[in-house]
Amino acid sequence: MKAIKVTAAIIIKNEKVFIAQRSKNDELSGKWEFPGGKIESNETAQECLERELFEEFGIRTKILDYLGESIFDYGNKLIHLLGYFTEHLSGDYILQVHQNCKWIDVNEFDDIDWAPADIELVKQLKKKLTDQ
Numbered sequence: 522m523k524a525i526k527v528t529a530a531i532i533i534k535n536e537k538v539f540i541a542q543r544s545k546n547d548e549l550s551g552k553w554e555f556p557g558g559k560i561e562s563n564e565t566a567q568e569c570l571e572r573e574l575f576e577e578f579g580i581r582t583k584i585l586d587y588l589g590e591s592i593f594d595y596g597n598k599l600i601h602l603l604g605y606f607t608e609h610l611s612g613d614y615i616l617q618v619h620q621n622c623k624w625i626d627v628n629e630f631d632d633i634d635w636a637p638a639d640i641e642l643v644k645q646l647k648k649k650l651t652d653q
């Protein structure tokens with residue numbers, strides 16, 4: 522099975538991380554994720570993330586450092602999630618496709634009902650944020 526490459530943004534403000542909840546009609550409905558989406562054939566991971574964040578929330582962003590990856594087999598598909606630290610440049614967050622969003626502290630990571638592919642990425646992020 523060929524892995525589907527998906528970008529995921531880690532946006533941090535006042536030491537809190539932005540996460541979004543997938544919509545009712547979505548696959549993985551109700552699960553929380555780092556916003557992003559599938560990389561299209563003509564774009565880089567960075568271009569993809571900037572496009573997705575504008576489409577999904579109406580915000581302009583700048584992609585910073587690469588955090589890491591998670592490869593997860595959902596059975597019907599293999600997801601290759603790529604996490605990038607991302608800076609919010611402008612625009613208010615307006616939900617276009619998600620049912621909810623929130624800013625969470627690293628202490629709350631373990632209480633979130635994450636999309637399964639995110640769990641490995643969350644582990645890496647937690648390590649990075651608590652080791653500093």
Ligand SMILES: Nc1nc2c([nH]c(=O)n2[C@@H]2O[C@H](COP(=O)(O)OP(=O)(O)OP(=O)(O)O)[C@@H](O)[C@H]2O)c(=O)[nH]1
Pocket residue numbers: 527528529548549553554555556557558559560600602636637638639
């Ligand atoms: N954006 C995003 N997708 C994730 C995460 N974790 C995870 O398993 N996924 C999965 O990765 C795939 C990407 O989904 P998406 O729906 O956000 O991407 P997209 O906007 O390009 O999709 P579409 O073109 O089907 O609407 C989905 O199968 C989704 O369930 C995550 O943290 N962020």
